[in-house]
Amino acid sequence: MPPRLRPTRLEYVVDGVRLRAQLSAAALEHLGDETGQRKAALKILKDALFRGRMIAKERLENGAGGIETARLLSGVTDEVVSALYDFTTVHVFRARNPTEGERLALMAVGGYGRGTLAPFSDIDLLFLRPYKQTAHVESVIEYMLYALWDLGFKVGHASRTVEECIKLSREDFTIRTSILEARRLTGDEALADELIKRFQAEVVKGTGAEFVAAKLKERDERHNRAGASRYMVEPNVKEGKGGLRDLNTLFWIAQYLHPGQPIEKVMQLEMFTGREVRAFIRAFDFLWAVRCHLHFTTGRPEERLTFDLQPEIARRMGYGDRGDNPAVERFMRRYFLFAKEVGALTRVFAAKLEAERVKSEPRGLSRLINNRKHRRKPLDVPGFHEVGGRLDVDGVEVFERDPVNLLRLFKIADERNLDLHPDAFTAATRAAGLITSPVRRDHHAAKVFLDILARGRDPQRTLTLMTEAGVLGRFIPEFGRIVAQMQFNMYHSYTVDEHTLRAVGVIADIAAGRFAEDHPLATSILPLIADKEALFLAMLLHDTGKGGAGGQEKAGARAARQACERLGLDRSKIELVAWLVEHHLVMSDFAQKRDVSDPRTVADFARIVETPERLRLLEVLTVADIRAVGPGVWNGWKGQLMRELYHATEAVFRGGRGSEGAAQALRRYLENAAYDARVALAKIDPAAEAWADAMEDAYFTAFTEAEVLSHGRLARKAQAGGGAAAEGRVRPERNAAEVAVAAADRPRLFVDLSAAITGFGGNVVGARVFTSRTGQALDVFNVQDAAGEPYGVHDPRALERLIQALEAAARGEPTARETRRPGDLGRSAAFDITPTVTFDNDASETATVVEASGRDRPGLLAALAKTLSDAGLSIVSAHIDGYGERAVDAFYVVDAAGQKLGDARKRNAVKAAVLAALAEPEDEQAQGRRANLQRARASVAR
Structure with a gap:
């Protein structure tokens, strides 16, 4: 510095x-x-x-x-x-x-x-x-x-x-x-x-109490507007939780309650330690420095620390790379640690107000109490008492006498649904250093902790309080290493620790039945899980390997073993937790990047998972992990893919083990499901029977009965009216519009359809391709607009125009393109994305899987599909996924003879062509980055 x-x-x-x-x-x-x-x-x-x-x-x-x-x-x-x-x-x-x-x-x-x-x-x-x-x-x-x-x-x-x-x-x-x-x-x-x-x-x-009440209410409303978490990875320095406005709120309250006295005088009150005063000044100085750099960098009153600005601010504030830790992540971790300090300072200040009898009776740390005195109510746990609906301790000696009481404090508050008294929270924060190695290995401490984590009434809230007090990171050092850690990408909305605690909360909500509508499968199978402690521990520790040697999964498994051994767990539970941490991304990878209807996909996944118990654990773990990434990341499309994979794998475990047994079990499962669907369809719509008989078995596990009926009518319409038909509807639960196209199959059909969607400003977030034995194709796309909302949600006529364009494209006719604004490259340009292409001839029995990864941009899917088609390959199915600024698209392809790509020279040629397609158009990339730099270095002399 x-x-x-x-x-x-x-x-x-x-x-x-x-x-x-x-x-x-x-x-x-x-x-x-x-x-x-x-x-x-x-x-x-x-x-x-x-x-x-x-x-x-x-x-x-x-x-x-x-x-x-x-x-x-x-x-x-x-x-x-x-x-x-x-x-x-x-x-x-x-x-x-x-x-x-x-x-x-x-x-x-x-x-x-x-x-x-x-x-x-x-x-x-x-x-x-x-x-x-x-x-x-x-x-x-x-x-x-x-x-x-x-x-x-x-x-x-x-x-x-x-x-x-x-x-x-x-x-x-x-x-x-x-x-x-x-x-x-x-x-x-x-x-x-x-x-x-x-x-x-x-x-x-005489109006101190009403002013404090109004300011704290105003603060809560502001947090809700700016993002309730202080760990949003693009924080608002001024208005966000843990930002300057929170410190200003303390200023205002201090000034109001101590008129005529400067804040320096107020901060000298005996309720504040020298460390806390220094923390206050450091946080205020750091946040002001960030804000001033933001204004000077952008040449405008910019208050949000966005991805494209973070590297520049880190550079200006003197941060450099350190080993595998980039400068921007070092800077942002410093920012979030200060935001955490601001939260702790707010509670210390609340304790001071409490002592002066300014606050009124609350249900939460930000509510005020009135001037009447509250009687102490002793509890049946020595050293603890209740005051006005809040849990307090007799003094810091309660923790000094037995440091395990630092954990019991939070357990008792959770069990009895009590708020923490600010004095107790402050005492715990100051005493967190008492948690040393002997305490971490104490079996009483382990039991208290596991009761909070796996059997608590509200584990997310309790663990969050423990984190902010510094207790959780001291007791589980592996978790402490990810506190305030950010990942510099557009996929994750929160810091690593905040994401983790939200994921723990999602599991608790599933267990309580609060997500029965969104996650019916996870809700139904969670009661069947035998070891819920292992599930919660794996969720708490699943990201502790980020930035570790050997990759996140291996490093995380090592960290999980260390933590579980210290907690004194038996060997089988330790290995189960470590396995879940190491494989916590496997289910989402298979569901979103592979063709679940391919028997090899399910057989390979079943071989990794091995047991129905692990399958259930992975389903719940994966749902919680994805849902806690950020708003809008989870959608019905991902849920459908995961349910298909779960049920297919469950069928494998019922029908046999090993690759061939798994394949046979899956075939039986698909055949039975398809038979039942065809019979039901014939009863409801006899005219669709011939079409249904010609569709592959895997199709019927991918869609509901109502959707199959709709597709049957669409197929007949295509056959009767010019060879192509399309329909679409907004699916809010999937955060996308679903567009289905039925047409006679032909080379480049998928390419033309993808290009039409791109030309009308759509972004494909999911695609399924099916071809009947009679040569009729059914392509189903999930489409969003440039703002990441369902295509046409605000303009139904736009969806109608897209459907007409897709019908024309399916018939091979040229389609007019709508004028649309280019994508915003500003934020995405802050990230260095290295394109990669891999080939896998073992992932499918009949096709080669080409996985292409690069910077996401409008039209990428169409460009990749065209490249593969130009190489003489037919796309059997496509699986589109995105992780913020990075797109990961997997294509199942065969050559002109319907075979896998066995020729290494042919694969190398295809790889070179796909890498070229992944590379951003030089003028667009340069233009985006140049605009970003110009904005970042705007002159202040306006």
């Missing part, structure tokens, strides 16, 4: 006396020329502002602190605004003998009033009048506002009397908060003092 510099004295940046002298000289030089005066004054002020910002930027990049930079920028703005006020009231609208109505005080309010500004922050000004507005005051305000706008400021402003300020602040907490931080910049000093004194006496006095 760069060394810290000495703070810069403001007069070395913007000399206010000299600035005013320059303005006066300009006014005299252009005397009588109002336009010339204004133009000259604006140039002088703009130059001063530019110089101040450039000095602040240079010092920040050379190691100056975030708070220092924010104060320097605020000071520069003070001088410019005050000089403009003097110029306006002395040279433009001078009142030589001001009347009472011409008195005016200019005050900074809101964040600007606090004396800290980011480079492109709004500035909030209050023009304070003694009573009704006069023509003179109106002219001054209007002139100043237009000048400030011309200087590039975004100004929030109000013109009010003292009486209006008092009245409005009583009614509106936002106005009350802004006036709480008001400070005079220039103008009538007596008027400004009157506002401050009356505000303290008539608004603040």
Whole structure:
């Protein structure tokens, strides 16, 4: 990290006396020329502002602190605004003998009033009048506002009397908060003092509890808007949980409860340790530095730390690569550790409020209690008691006497559905260091921990509290290593630890029946799982191998064995947990990247899984893992693929072992399912019987009875009306539109259909290809729009136009392309994606599997399909998957003779062609990255 510099004295940046002298000289030089005066004054002020910002930027990049930079920028703005006020009231609208109505005080309010500004922050000004507005005051305000706008400021402003300020602040907490931080910049000093004194006496006095309640409610609502987790991987530095606004909330409450005292004085109260005071200052300084870098980098008031900006901010803040740990991930882990500290500081502050009897009776840590005293209610566990619905401890000696009580604290709170008293949480945070190796190997501690994890009422909430107190990471060091760790990709929405705890919560919700509609299979099989402790432990430890030697799966299995051995588990359970951790990605890989209707796919998967118990464990583990990745990642399409794989594998275990036994069992399963479906279809729609008899058996396990009926009608329509027919509908549960096309099979059919979807701005997220024995193809696509929503969900006519285009494409007719906006390469361009192509002749009995992986972009599927077709290959089935910025598409292909690709030279030629298709068009890639860099290095001299 760069060394810290000495703070810069403001007069070395913007000399206010000299600035005013320059303005006066300009006014005299252009005397009588109002336009010339204004133009000259604006140039002088703009130059001063530019110089101040450039000095602040240079010092920040050379190691100056975030708070220092924010104060320097605020000071520069003070001088410019005050000089403009003097110029306006002395040279433009001078009142030589001001009347009472011409008195005016200019005050900074809101964040600007606090004396800290980011480079492109709004500035909030209050023009304070003694009573009704006069023509003179109106002219001054209007002139100043237009000048400030011309200087590039975004100004929030109000013109009010003292009486209006008092009245409005009583009614509106936002106005009350802004006036709480008001400070005079220039103008009538007596008027400004009157506002401050009356505000303290008539608004603040006696209203502490309601103000605290309003601020904490406002904080909760803000968190919900910005993302309830403080571990969102693209955090909002200002508004997000654990961000600057949370620290500002503490400022506001402290100021309100201790009027006239600076925050430094409040922080010296005995409730805060020196470590906590230092943590507060470090967090505030770090977050301000990040925010200032964001503004300077983008040239705008950007508050969100997006993927495309993270590497640049990491570089500017002095982070470098360290071994296998990239600079951007080191920087972001630092960010999330500070966000965690902010959460802990909030609770310490809550404890201080509790001690002063400001808070009122709660159901949660962010609710207030009133001033009545709460009686202590002893519990049947020594050292613990209940106070006003909260669990507390008799003192830190409870933990010193028996460190296992650090775990019991959270178990008791969970069992009895009690909130943690802030004092207890603070004591646990400070005592977390008592958890050492002997405690980690204590069998009593292990039992308490496993009761929380596997049998707790709300394990996600409890484990989250343990993580924020530092207890969980101390007790399970393997988990501690992934706390605040991020993965620099667009697939995961949360840090590794947050994702893990959410996944544990998903399992608990499945067990409680809360996901019966979304996950009927997982809900039905979870009660059949014999070892739920192993399931929860595997979920908690499944990502502990990220960044480890030998790859995530192997490293994770090693970490799981270490943790389970320390907990004293028997060998069979240790090996089961380690196996689940090592294979936690297997089921999703087979379901989404392989053809489940191929007997070899299921046989290979069954050979890995080996037992029905492991199959059940993997199903639940995989559902929870995918669902906890982030909003919108799980969808009905993935659920359907996993159910197909589960049922097919279950049939294998019922019918025999080994590859050949598995294949035979699967064939029997498919034949029985297909027979039942054909019989049912013939009864409901006799006209579809011939079509159903010609369809392959695997088709009937992929779709519901209603869908099969619909496809049968579509096939007859295609045969009767020009050889092709298509239909589509929005499937909200799959977060996609499902489009089915029936047509006579021919070479390049799949290519033409994929190209048509791309041409109309669609993005294929799943595709299934079936061909009947009579040569009729049925291709089913799941399609999203550019925003990742179901195609046509907001414009049904767009889906109708796509269906018409697909029918034309299926008949071999050229299709018109709709004008659409190019994809946003900005965020994706932040990632280095190395294209890969693999061939597997063993994954299928009849086809070669070509797996292509590269940067996702609109039209990639069509480009890959065209490349394979141009190579003389026929696509039997396609399996499309995406992981944020990376696409992974698997194609089952055969050559012109219907055989696998056995010739190595042919495979090498195909590989080269597919790699070329994966490579982004140079102009688009360069354009996207160039635009990103230009945005990242935008000039601040606007």
